[in-house]
Amino acid sequence: MNKVLVGGAVVGVIYSAVGFPSKIRGRSMTPTLNPDDSKYSDYIWMSKLGSQQFKYQRGNVVCLVSPKDPKERLIKRIIALEGDTVKTLAYKNRQVTIPEGHCWVEGDSKYRSCDSNIFGAISMGLIQGRATHIIWPPSRIQRLDNRYPEERVQIPPDSKHIPTSNPSLGTSKHSILANEKE
């Protein structure tokens, strides 16, 4: 009994402070996650490291509590941070300046996603963690990159969040293929 309690507590600490695997449902992040030609659902590693500091970068793929339904978790990419001005894709306003403490999230699949284009900028406090890698199926194991549509985001010169010089941290099979196509 004591061992079960301690085991449970250790799992609890890892789940809340380190991370856990998560199955991706839906196609809103295609082709990065669950590409159309894949028979199986991707599993990602959801990292909780640094999640209490909320120091996320543009391009990070994150897990957030849906602002429309608190029982639902969404996985989207951060496109813009507070202070940035973003050109929206399907939102009521053509351009949005992100308010303090908020960010703009989008699914990689432009038109199959319930994201900020539907519900607007979200409070950063809704973000639970960051998806760092695809861990299953074995053929798709890779690190997720931090590329985002820079051409649609205007970062003010006095921004608190300076983009890192190398937006594509680490290589992935997907980004190599994309570069080759270009």
Place this chain on the structure above:
Amino acid sequence: MAFRRGVRLAGRLLKYGAIIHCTAEFVGHITVCHGSSMEPTIKGGDVVIVEKISINFQNIERGDVVLCRSPVDPRTLVMKRVTLIEGDVLDKTSTSPFLAKVPTGHVWLEGDNTEQSKDSNDYGPVPYGLLQGKVLLKVFPINRFGLLKDKCLD
């Protein structure tokens, strides 16, 4: 000999640390409050017990005092009262310029000390996902111990 004792102590500390962390994370914890936005119900220095079970079952009602991540700064926690829940009509005399109804998946928060409180009247309805716990009761100071069901009229 001392080394073995040290290892056993470290193991025990890690074990209790893990249990305490998980309790605080999933069940509830004690919080010391700051600020004046909930006066006179809660004053700076008061100690309350926050429980984390109700929010996981969306069991929040009008009148509950909650701990919430600030919509404008995720690293700050604020303590406010839920005055309206999703679907409720916003008071027409309210000074806020926001929508007529509290949207789905959101709540309206207000500090009991209306003048000294930065709350939904400033930043609008708050998504449910920002709520971190419900205040169960105040444990200190002892002369004002108890549930915070209604606004204190002091």
